[in-house]
Amino acid sequence: MGEQVLLKNFRPDRPATIDEYRQSGGYEALTKAVREMKPGDVIELIKDSGLRGRGGAGFPTGVKWSGVPEDAPFPRYVVPNTDEMEPGTFKDRVLVNADPHLVIEGIVLAAFAVSAQKGIFFVRPSYEMDAELIERELQVARDAGFLGDHILGGDFSFDMAVHRSAGRYICGEATAQINAVQGQRPHPVKGGPHMTEEGLWKRPTLVNNVETLSCIPHILRNGADWFKGLAKTETGAGTKLYTVSGRIRRPGCYELPIGTRLSEILEDCGGGMPPGTEFKACLPGGASTGFLPRKFYDLELDFDPMKKVGQRLGTGAVVVFDQNTCLVAVTLNLIEFFARESCGFCTPCREGLPFVRDLLRRIEEGEGKEEFIPMLHQMAANMRHAYCAFAPGAAAPLQGLLDFFTDEIREHIARKQCPFKAGNGKAEQGRG
Amino acid sequence: MLPKELEQELRKRIEESDHPREEVINVMYAVQNHYGYMCDEAVHETAALLGMTSLEVDELATFYDFIYREPVGRFVIHACDGLVCWMFGEESVVDYLCRKLNIRIGETTKDGLFTVLPSVCIGYCDHAPAILINGEFYGSLTPSRIDDILDDLRKSHCALVRDR
Amino acid sequence: MPKLIIDDREIEVPAGTKVIQAAERLGIMIPRFCFHEALGSLGACRLCAVKFKEGPVKGIEMSCMVEARDGMVVSTTDPDAVSFRKWIIECLMLNHPHDCPVCDEGGHCLLQDETVSGGHGIRRYQGKKRTYVDQDLGPFVRHEMNRCIHCWRCRRFYQDFSGYRDLGALQIANRTYFGRFESGRLENPFSGNLIDLCPTGVYTDKPARFKGRRWNFERGPSLCPHCSLGCNTTGSARYREMVRQEARLNEDVNGYFICDRGRFGFDFANHPHRPRNARSAGEEVSWERGIETAAERLGAIVREAGPDAVLCVGSPRCSLETQVSLRELCRVSGWSAPRFFLESSTSRKVRSAVSKLDEGTAVSMRRIEDADFVLLLGADPVNEAPMSALAVRQAQRKGAAVAVVDPRPVFLPFPFDHLTVTPDRMDLCAAVIVKRALSGDNTATLSGEAAGFLESLPSGYPFDPELHSRMDGIAQALERSERPVIVCGTNIVGESTPGLAGDLAHLLGRTAKKAGLFYLLPGPNAFGAGLQSSTDDPISVLETLEGGKIKALLLVEQDLFRSQFDQERLDRALQNLDCLIVLDYLPSPSVEKADLVLPTTPLFERTPSTFVNQEGRLQQATPVHRGGTPISQVGCGSRPPRTFEDHVPGGDPKAAHEVLDELYRSLGSHERKPLTAEFGDWKAENRSALEDSSLVFVGDRVFSKDAPDKLFSSKITPTEPREKGMEVLSVDWTFGTEELSGYSRVAQKGESVPKLVLHADDAARLGLVEGDKAALQFDAGETILEVGIATNMASGVIVVPGHRLLERQVSAQQPTIVPDNRIRKI
Numbered sequence A: 001m002g003e004q005v006l007l008k009n010f011r012p013d014r015p016a017t018i019d020e021y022r023q024s025g026g027y028e029a030l031t032k033a034v035r036e037m038k039p040g041d042v043i044e045l046i047k048d049s050g051l052r053g054r055g056g057a058g059f060p061t062g063v064k065w066s067g068v069p070e071d072a073p074f075p076r077y078v079v080p081n082t083d084e085m086e087p088g089t090f091k092d093r094v095l096v097n098a099d100p101h102l103v104i105e106g107i108v109l110a111a112f113a114v115s116a117q118k119g120i121f122f123v124r125p126s127y128e129m130d131a132e133l134i135e136r137e138l139q140v141a142r143d144a145g146f147l148g149d150h151i152l153g154g155d156f157s158f159d160m161a162v163h164r165s166a167g168r169y170i171c172g173e174a175t176a177q178i179n180a181v182q183g184q185r186p187h188p189v190k191g192g193p194h195m196t197e198e199g200l201w202k203r204p205t206l207v208n209n210v211e212t213l214s215c216i217p218h219i220l221r222n223g224a225d226w227f228k229g230l231a232k233t234e235t236g237a238g239t240k241l242y243t244v245s246g247r248i249r250r251p252g253c254y255e256l257p258i259g260t261r262l263s264e265i266l267e268d269c270g271g272g273m274p275p276g277t278e279f280k281a282c283l284p285g286g287a288s289t290g291f292l293p294r295k296f297y298d299l300e301l302d303f304d305p306m307k308k309v310g311q312r313l314g315t316g317a318v319v320v321f322d323q324n325t326c327l328v329a330v331t332l333n334l335i336e337f338f339a340r341e342s343c344g345f346c347t348p349c350r351e352g353l354p355f356v357r358d359l360l361r362r363i364e365e366g367e368g369k370e371e372f373i374p375m376l377h378q379m380a381a382n383m384r385h386a387y388c389a390f391a392p393g394a395a396a397p398l399q400g401l402l403d404f405f406t407d408e409i410r411e412h413i414a415r416k417q418c419p420f421k422a423g424n425g426k427a428e429q430g431r432g
Numbered sequence B: 001m002l003p004k005e006l007e008q009e010l011r012k013r014i015e016e017s018d019h020p021r022e023e024v025i026n027v028m029y030a031v032q033n034h035y036g037y038m039c040d041e042a043v044h045e046t047a048a049l050l051g052m053t054s055l056e057v058d059e060l061a062t063f064y065d066f067i068y069r070e071p072v073g074r075f076v077i078h079a080c081d082g083l084v085c086w087m088f089g090e091e092s093v094v095d096y097l098c099r100k101l102n103i104r105i106g107e108t109t110k111d112g113l114f115t116v117l118p119s120v121c122i123g124y125c126d127h128a129p130a131i132l133i134n135g136e137f138y139g140s141l142t143p144s145r146i147d148d149i150l151d152d153l154r155k156s157h158c159a160l161v162r163d164r
Numbered sequence C: 001m002p003k004l005i006i007d008d009r010e011i012e013v014p015a016g017t018k019v020i021q022a023a024e025r026l027g028i029m030i031p032r033f034c035f036h037e038a039l040g041s042l043g044a045c046r047l048c049a050v051k052f053k054e055g056p057v058k059g060i061e062m063s064c065m066v067e068a069r070d071g072m073v074v075s076t077t078d079p080d081a082v083s084f085r086k087w088i089i090e091c092l093m094l095n096h097p098h099d100c101p102v103c104d105e106g107g108h109c110l111l112q113d114e115t116v117s118g119g120h121g122i123r124r125y126q127g128k129k130r131t132y133v134d135q136d137l138g139p140f141v142r143h144e145m146n147r148c149i150h151c152w153r154c155r156r157f158y159q160d161f162s163g164y165r166d167l168g169a170l171q172i173a174n175r176t177y178f179g180r181f182e183s184g185r186l187e188n189p190f191s192g193n194l195i196d197l198c199p200t201g202v203y204t205d206k207p208a209r210f211k212g213r214r215w216n217f218e219r220g221p222s223l224c225p226h227c228s229l230g231c232n233t234t235g236s237a238r239y240r241e242m243v244r245q246e247a248r249l250n251e252d253v254n255g256y257f258i259c260d261r262g263r264f265g266f267d268f269a270n271h272p273h274r275p276r277n278a279r280s281a282g283e284e285v286s287w288e289r290g291i292e293t294a295a296e297r298l299g300a301i302v303r304e305a306g307p308d309a310v311l312c313v314g315s316p317r318c319s320l321e322t323q324v325s326l327r328e329l330c331r332v333s334g335w336s337a338p339r340f341f342l343e344s345s346t347s348r349k350v351r352s353a354v355s356k357l358d359e360g361t362a363v364s365m366r367r368i369e370d371a372d373f374v375l376l377l378g379a380d381p382v383n384e385a386p387m388s389a390l391a392v393r394q395a396q397r398k399g400a401a402v403a404v405v406d407p408r409p410v411f412l413p414f415p416f417d418h419l420t421v422t423p424d425r426m427d428l429c430a431a432v433i434v435k436r437a438l439s440g441d442n443t444a445t446l447s448g449e450a451a452g453f454l455e456s457l458p459s460g461y462p463f464d465p466e467l468h469s470r471m472d473g474i475a476q477a478l479e480r481s482e483r484p485v486i487v488c489g490t491n492i493v494g495e496s497t498p499g500l501a502g503d504l505a506h507l508l509g510r511t512a513k514k515a516g517l518f519y520l521l522p523g524p525n526a527f528g529a530g531l532q533s534s535t536d537d538p539i540s541v542l543e544t545l546e547g548g549k550i551k552a553l554l555l556v557e558q559d560l561f562r563s564q565f566d567q568e569r570l571d572r573a574l575q576n577l578d579c580l581i582v583l584d585y586l587p588s589p590s591v592e593k594a595d596l597v598l599p600t601t602p603l604f605e606r607t608p609s610t611f612v613n614q615e616g617r618l619q620q621a622t623p624v625h626r627g628g629t630p631i632s633q634v635g636c637g638s639r640p641p642r643t644f645e646d647h648v649p650g651g652d653p654k655a656a657h658e659v660l661d662e663l664y665r666s667l668g669s670h671e672r673k674p675l676t677a678e679f680g681d682w683k684a685e686n687r688s689a690l691e692d693s694s695l696v697f698v699g700d701r702v703f704s705k706d707a708p709d710k711l712f713s714s715k716i717t718p719t720e721p722r723e724k725g726m727e728v729l730s731v732d733w734t735f736g737t738e739e740l741s742g743y744s745r746v747a748q749k750g751e752s753v754p755k756l757v758l759h760a761d762d763a764a765r766l767g768l769v770e771g772d773k774a775a776l777q778f779d780a781g782e783t784i785l786e787v788g789i790a791t792n793m794a795s796g797v798i799v800v801p802g803h804r805l806l807e808r809q810v811s812a813q814q815p816t817i818v819p820d821n822r823i824r825k826i
């Protein structure tokens, strides 16, 4: 494994304390920023570092921050996104649990960069324990002068509260999240000014993934070039928390240079496939990415290399499937998830997903027809024109199935049943 | 009616907030906790506290899956049917739970103790299959572990009732 | 102004125009569900997809979400876009019940149109359909959720556009449900617009349910006669019966919407007791005999008692044709000029409003929407002129400050600042606000009389210290504003208020501000009546009758009894008459008492009729159908009769101005020209005939030539300590007060039980609690009402609705003080 940056203070039994964090250099960056830097310097540095958002879309963080106009009104907000509802993804939980003060320092630095006053730490309900942890540690940070009025005795004041969500995947989407915080129905909002101009309560707002934010203190301490140098790829920057789950020997969350090859992640960290199984495909970054078949086994998991081959890094949540897993059934499971969680706002998602679900279910249950295949193609394509990125995300695994595993669909249709359940015991075994 | 203390606590919370409506989910949780689920009265109470209409509260209450607009048991089991848990036998976890508790998914046991709800990936894929019970996580489940968990919960509940 | 190409045609549009709108300008209707001109873009249905081929945006995008920009080349017919749109329709039809044969929307359903034009014909989805349970939404709107295609228009109209909060979106994903928390009547007095807005049949017109399809109806562009705003409508009739009324677009007046009173009030025209035949002394007579009798009686009275023994009283609900004819009839016959208002104070208030409105100051509802400050002075929009509330709501949504100076518990569907002052202090309060707003540099441009008027305004408000800082806040908002509008009522306010409101608006307009003035007047043609009456009425009609000189009273679409508290006094006064002639289409008490009835037709029937709304806009209602007794009332059940006759049963009645014309000819006058000859079509070129009169025409609007008259002559008189006791104010309610809708069995379903409302402090003093019954004792008798209690109103005031269900109406006209000991709990 390469250099541990975000998980440097990881311990299997408990989160790092503020003292442990400070011993490892924690809050030095904040001290430096507050004492020596201007907000604009921080933004420039982050721009130079090449940091891209870890929440799934990979938007350059510095560019996002510079979208807050200098003369924009106050208060301004930072909303650290810890919704983490992307199936297969659990890196933010590991991160928060490993080193809560790293997360906190990152948030405070982001606030400093855009002169924000208030943070709203958005957590999903299944992470209640983490919400409580963060609440405790926020008080610790406050007592230590890293949070609250006049941070470290300077002019900069910023405080933060935890917002407990009540579920639903769409709340992770940045604009929907703002609606959720405002006590509105969490539908996404498009077509207006960007949130860095008009976000929460119509004030400038940063929504960033907590992994993204946790990179900030390290960049400030070690510089943009160092951060770039962490990556394995030319255009990449930093490390990445990859979570590995599914059919793998050692599921878990691993910090590796961004751009580490899939094969390395699976074999060196994940310990390879369990005995008796072989790699068939994986989702590289959660449910909203397409299946990577064997031919991408050596692909570098970073934004640009993946884009080049028409794939997306997503959240870096690798879910592995073996030769006995039915990918029609996997896709059906994912589409069921998306259909259930659709916010219901736009047609392609609200109606299109149940349509796809029906077709996949029929195929899986042996009622499939050849004409379903072009229909699925059409729907995967059309869902890309939904209102927000939810339905295009849902279309990704479907498209992957159609691109690389049409034979498997055809086999279902031809045999009028799922070949993995075809009484050869394989399916049962596969689903052990 | 909400107990005075709870009502006052919530009122204070709302008053202290720059944007009272930001508190709506917290209030719903608190009120739901009191009533056991988000009954109509709970919706009305929430609305009254926040100066919202009942419809406005219900627009949210019916959206979220951790707000229960139907009666639920003492222990609400969110059984993950996300991809990874499903691969690791989610179907059998839900099936097993339902069989064991003699209910269908979405239902509550006759003794009012357990409700089983399907849930999206709960973010514990490294411990699949996993479930949440009243917000608390239980992972790497096997049938015998499930039995133990259910037994423990039953016992703790009985103890609680006895103590009262 | 960006220039772009859509389907090979170039067009230049104002910046900010969406591509879907630009296409519409070229006559290309890009399919849409969620986009609506009034509600704006949403981007939810994804039906308006087009292909962007060149320019800053590329590929398939929603034309409602993309602003037109230079260099764009757009194709609406691109195969990818067409196939995407077809798929969207297919998706929307997955769960649709295909119940068009039993759906009232069928035939004018946007979903039907888009399905057919989109080319979706073959069902590919084999799964089960989602179904919903419907709700009972009250008497006006029928709910059938299975037909829903989730365009979000209902929620956006209901919550965002109109500001009501009891209908919205519940649930999630494809279970998303539009409805209320539970079954129950929609609280929104604009709820009927859901019917027009819904692109399918989720919300349909309950009273019109199963009455027919579009093509079964006779339809015509009409007007709403239920308040002074003159909202545009389309009426539908079948089998000689008005069936429904829909909103008709008028960008200046009502936009796309109307209120529920306007939508469901039409049924007065179907009233089973409507006078359909001429009647003399209680007996039906032929039409000709009726006219002759009227002429004979009038002739005889003039011969005996002279021309001054005849009094003609029209009303603010008469068409302009009728008002003009009545004025002419009086003039050529040598009778005294007609009255149009029963109370002299009403006539003075209306005339004073008319005298202040000129082209520069009178604003339309559209212009109110653009205001950045609105002062409502003695105006209760939701109750008096509902659509004006929606206009103010749009201003408020765009950030306008809204202040209300009114003793009543005024409700508006949005936050506003309410100064609850008693009626005698309203003038002072408004004057102080304007004075404080105009004290700095912004008065430099004022000259002469304007400066003097400003100087004369008081700056101190000696009452209610609690109000001072709020008045300052309002004054500051007014000071900052660039486009302030004063909305002034004419109902509960004193006689001086409309004039003052006018002067204040003109004063604001003399500064750098573009100020607007907007009155709410008592009736659809009150403005016309104001223009037609040459002098203020010195005393009320009742007092005139009591004088005993009047021997013949000709009432034209006017009812003496409706608003009269002391009916016995009225009866006594009527005994002075030799002859009461009533021309009306309502089965009113006056018609009951008349010696001679000549039935007329309402605006839906026979001839076009013209009305001038409260901002001076001349508008014409085209007849919807010919009229006659509805088939359902002629005794053949619900089907047409099986025998054929050469006349229309109940077809005698004519428009009031036609009746007046016939009467005029029967009176044997030498002038043979019809009374309305000079009138012609007010909208046409031959207006010149009128130009020499006292009127000026500006576009669609007409004003008094003298306006603004007596500018800056308002004086704020110090309020006198008044008698001890509670001041009873007769107020309007959305349903129950207005005369015509009171005869509509449909609108009646919207009425609630009339209540008196008073301030909690007064209630406590009087020992009254919510739900009590209380008797108010006046000299002329008592009236008993349920008690309602409010805190958002002035104390010292009791508010009583004028209401159809009350036997005695508390007249609005004089302040009526009731001492505490004459308010009795029952």
Ligand SMILES: Cc1cc2nc3c(=O)[nH]c(=O)nc-3n(C[C@H](O)[C@H](O)[C@H](O)COP(=O)(O)O)c2cc1C
Pocket (backbone or CB within 6 Å): A052, A053, A054, A055, A056, A057, A058, A059, A061, A081, A082, A083, A084, A085, A086, A169, A170, A171, A172, A173, A174, A175, A207, A208, A209, A210, A212, A213, A388, A389, A390, A393
């Ligand atoms: C349907 C949907 C769900 C999302 N869920 C999450 C989430 O759970 N956590 C997250 O950080 N970002 C999520 N995102 C991405 C956010 O919209 C947003 O891009 C991100 O939080 C920005 O942070 P970043 O720039 O640091 O990546 C989601 C996006 C979509 C479309």
Ligand code: SF4
Pocket (backbone or CB within 6 Å): A170, A188, A342, A343, A344, A345, A346, A347, A349, A350, A386, A387, A388, A389, A390, A391, A392
């Ligand atoms: S794609 Fe549409 S329905 Fe789906 S989550 Fe986004 S806005 Fe909601």
Ligand code: FES
Pocket (backbone or CB within 6 Å): C031, C032, C033, C034, C035, C042, C043, C044, C045, C046, C047, C048, C049, C062, C063, C064, C065
């Ligand atoms: S009209 Fe454009 S998305 Fe609905």
